[in-house]
Amino acid sequence: MSREIGEVILDLKNVSLAFGGVKALTDISFDVREHEIRAIIGPNGAGKSSMLNVINGVYRPQQGEIVLRGRRFARMNPYKAAQAGISRTFQNIALFKGMSVIDNIMTGRNLKIRTNLLLQALWWGPARREELAHRAKVEEVIDFLEIQHIRKTPVGRLPYGLQKRVDLGRALAMEPSILLLDEPMAGMNVEEKQDMCRFILDVNDQFGTTIVLIEHDMGVVMDISDRVVVLDYGKKIGDGDPDAVRSNPEVVSAYLGAGH
């Protein structure tokens, strides 16, 4: 493996998040190292998605701080997160259903577009050159994810598994350094899951992208992740490599169940 796990790139310190009286996250700390695949697991309502939302600034925790590449953020917001190279996919696909695959992935390049609206509307001069360059990048993503055959299909007409792949494509188009995946394999059949696993591993391997993912499929998590954080009722109950987590009695009783 040429991929080597590096220093801590993202560090969450004592994060607590509450919605009124409901405590979603209580005093959670964990870190993510560069180039690793970090999984967050836990039963329904454990606070996994809230955790991702905290990382990219959708939610603002009442306590705690996020340290991203040595910079402290008491308050992250989605724009800052995106600028800092964090992109994400969503549990319930957030794509423009009426737009084609290309256009959807192109929206992932939005932050990188430099020319102004007027030039873009006229599609003239620098705007045109810029769009061609972005389009070339989008084509690389399409090639990477092997979705050439649906390039011009409206996303709403695609099967669920492919929509998930397009969602990943949109996130990849940002050329992120950290990729947050919220249940990338939910609702997929075995074959689609295998494909998705391969793409996640390839992204991590070829681009060195750090990946934080939430996933319910234990087989998948244990197979592809380097380290796993386990949440239960908003608390961290386990953290470590897959084998350590699997043999942690607290995790077993809370999540994996007696049958495992």
Next chain:
Amino acid sequence: MPELASTQALDTFPRLLFHHAQVRASKTAMREKDLGIWQCWTWLEVAAEVRALACGLAEMGFTRGENLAIVGDNRPRMYMMMAAVQCLGGVPVPLYQDAVANELLFVLLDGEIRFVFVEDQEQVDKVLEIQAQLPHLEHLFYDDARGMRHYTQAFIHDVRELMAMGKIHHRNHPDLLAEAIASGHADDVSVMLYTSGTTGKPKGVRLTHRAFIAAAQGGVDFDDLTDSEDILSYLPMAWVGDHLFSYAQAMVAGFTINCPESAETVMNDLREIGPTYYFAPPRVFENLLTQVMIRMEDASRVKQKMFHYFMAVARRCGAEILDQRPVGLADRLRYALGRMLVYGPLKNVLGMSRIRVAYTAGAAIGPDLFRFYRSIGINLKQLYGQTETCAYVCLQPDGQIKFDSVGRPAPGVEVRIAENGEILVKGAMLLKEYYRRPDATAEAINADGYFMTGDAGLFDDDGHLKIIDRAKDVGKLANGAMYAPNYIENKLKFFQHIKEAVVFGDRRTMVCAFVNIDIGAVGNWAERRGIAYSGYTDLAAKPEVYGLIEECIEQVNRELVGEGVLGDSQIHRFLILHKELDPDDDELTRTRKVRRNFVAEKYAVLIEALYAGRQSQFIETAVKFEDGRQGKVAADLVIRDVRTFPLARKAA
């Protein structure tokens, strides 16, 4: 171009290539869609890449007469590698890209192959899987570097490294390639194609430059092909059809070959390229038509009405207009209107607007299907040939199209019918030999130099050849009547709901059949009737589906009664198989022909049930999934009787 002295005859493919690089240097020779854009190579650029590849191979120690295996989808560099190997007097051996590792093993061992060129990681993995069993393998080159970063084996190389090495080699030895090409001979073997092996192990068919150039030149002259044709190269490179149309004819005529982006995008790419010259096996035409019909059923009423009205007009006079036969003025006007409203747009959707000539071969094509394409103005023709004859024996001449024949013997080809009905052919396009199988070569070519095709056929009154069946498959029923299984199976397969059929009857009292339904067409049919099903096995067992297939078979029986001697071959009983016949389970060849004996053996219990008069039979079958895992499919198959029709026997 130093590789080509002007005095040399253009009698080998490398000479043809470097000739084109001189006379049509800046004309596009190859296109491939990559990253959404059609990338082009001119003849000059192709020649330069071929030179780099060839010199690289020479540097690596590739020797004259040696075989080099090529495994992958149609990619420009795959075709260039063929030419590069030929430059050095070697023999390219294209293999089916979907062959499993064991199938590769046979060929790589048989050909004592040291050099293998594959498309991508998937193919590399296949070769690595069997590497331990390949004592000859020395170098493995790949075209697509994706996913190859962690392969550290010293014998695996990126083809770009090979080309870089070749460029340096060429600078140091500028005359080597020219000498290699000059010492090539028209009677050298230019390519080795493995036959799909309907019977036994595949055999390597060795074809010379002379044979393939003769076949290509004949075809080019026959249809007046020019260097401005565009052809879509999407059929397996290991198939003789692709080698003739995409390689040999393109090299002879100097036209452009276009490689699709991926197997899934072929339909789109077809539309974008709009080829002028097109070659496809019948099933491709059939799939296209099925898609059109399914989409028409979802169209608005007005559109449906318009479509059906004008298709009726086209059926009545379209083929006649294409053949320039007299047609009444009223029909001509209707057809012209139809061209504007229906046929034109339809051809555009199919990517066939620019087609001048289209060919189909490889299997029998249904008359309705054939008529459909011709009636909307596509000059679809049939040809007949096999790997051993460079797919060049008979061609249908423009304006003389008969649905049930494969046309007249092509220029330069001599065709004879043996006493047992077998078709014998002779000409420049014949194979040199089967690789290391003098016994098989002696068996296939008779004392007079005729190749025995193994097909049974006859000439009609106009001198058109009609193929009935494989000569060895033609048998007799227990009562002595002639029995031609493929003929009956083809009749069945012409129904859109039937994908495959296998009939039995040789030396038996009656004919019975296995049927595979077409999951697309029957699934659609079921959905429209609100019949719920969970998968192939479930759908195949539905009584409604049995009813549907029964109607088809009854129709076949009705036709057979009218065909004299074949009237005894009416199908008495049938069942629908619980799984699709699949090349991965060895039931079909890679070109999707049924391995009759294998199927008969595997499903012996079903055949017994058919002839024992049972009403159902339990069976459990092992299947291989695409990822190599094994599983089992079990079902209780229903057997149905079909109505047969009395024969109008001559009063004795």
